[in-house]
Amino acid sequence: MTTATGNTSTYHHGNLRDTLLAAAIAQLAQQSDAALSLRELARTAGVSVAAVYRHFPSKEALLAEVAAAGFASLVAKWETELPPPGSLPAEQRFQLLGQQYIEFALAAPAHYRLMFEHQDVRQFPVLQAAAQACFQYVLQTAGAAVREAGADPRWERAAASAGWSLGHGYVMLLLSGRLAMTDGGDELSPAMVPRFFQLPVEALTPAPLS
Amino acid sequence: MTTATGNTSTYHHGNLRDTLLAAAIAQLAQQSDAALSLRELARTAGVSVAAVYRHFPSKEALLAEVAAAGFASLVAKWETELPPPGSLPAEQRFQLLGQQYIEFALAAPAHYRLMFEHQDVRQFPVLQAAAQACFQYVLQTAGAAVREAGADPRWERAAASAGWSLGHGYVMLLLSGRLAMTDGGDELSPAMVPRFFQLPVEALTPAPLS
DNA sequence: TGTACATCAGTGAACGCGCGTTCACTGATGTAC
């Protein structure tokens, strides 16, 4: 398929590795991350299960790459859709980042869960690197807001962590149905959440570093 | 054991239902919630697997009760350890609630995960009720802080949800190792998080309800 | 230009595993007479 010959012989797939990763992501759009199995993946790709092991040492390793791809595409979304730094107040930019974070998670819940549920980050350098790059992006955005507000720069990390925690917690609670628990239904809507991203910045501004 | 006879005949257990729930909680202190199996539970209780089905219609139903017990003991912790309302500024009380929430989660991570991961809350009234009671407690505490700060009362729910999201997200990120990702290690410490619980209140104070 | 051969991406069958659940049963309990 990727070769110039355009052969129809199916014995050698040509690009099985990428096909499997794409199939996994496609499958996560339809079912929970816990339900994803190698056998089903191979079936989708039209290949025997054993073929998977030509390209990945284990299921866990494959999933780590899928998770890493998730982090990468979150960063890509930000890079594409966020206005460049300096073109608007840094705090507002941080709020937008939060909004898009939530959009991302809700658009692909199972993929999102995998990104955060996959154990042993340290064991898979690809995943570790992708997650770090993602956090760095958050840190820079939050950091700019903290600096612009005149707060102690040592709070930058804390603000980034708090923002991430807020977004992650909101998404996870929403996905597990734990936020729509009271009868009223008058809950925190996704649109309202970004407003809370001003919090890590604003509330810290007058605070000394204790 | 619970009967007055104190019999040593083991055929009729006497209190198997409670024993199984307790065994499940004990087991969650040692291993992940995903690894918990009925067979192991029965083994621990010294009983055949089939006996479990005398007391619970399915594994899911048993786990729902375990999760519900978690919510109940979180509320119990608050009721025991939080100073009574009015004895200190409401915002500060909300911060303490957050701190104890995090303590609770970090003290029993697997049990905590089960409380939030167990699917289909609506399918298990026991769990639903316990979770609702827990959220009500948060809502009251946050609400008092919102009112005391003079903010629009319609923000009470939002503040409670934001606080819960912040705590839940922080705990989940910490447990999955996603917060200690940057090399510096100069992260948001558990002790610092409560400070962020002032955020939902403070930052909203001047805001109109858009 | 044609052939031998190393390389390696695939196949298909089998492995062992632990799981949740069901079944026909057995043993202890307590109540009716």
Added chain:
DNA sequence: TGTACATCAGTGAACGCGCGTTCACTGATGTAC
């Protein structure tokens, strides 16, 4: 006070399941000569 019997909490073996992984293999590719 003793016996028959209904009740029901337990047993132990078996069911079928889908899983991740391994194995000896086969078929296609491309390079050396």
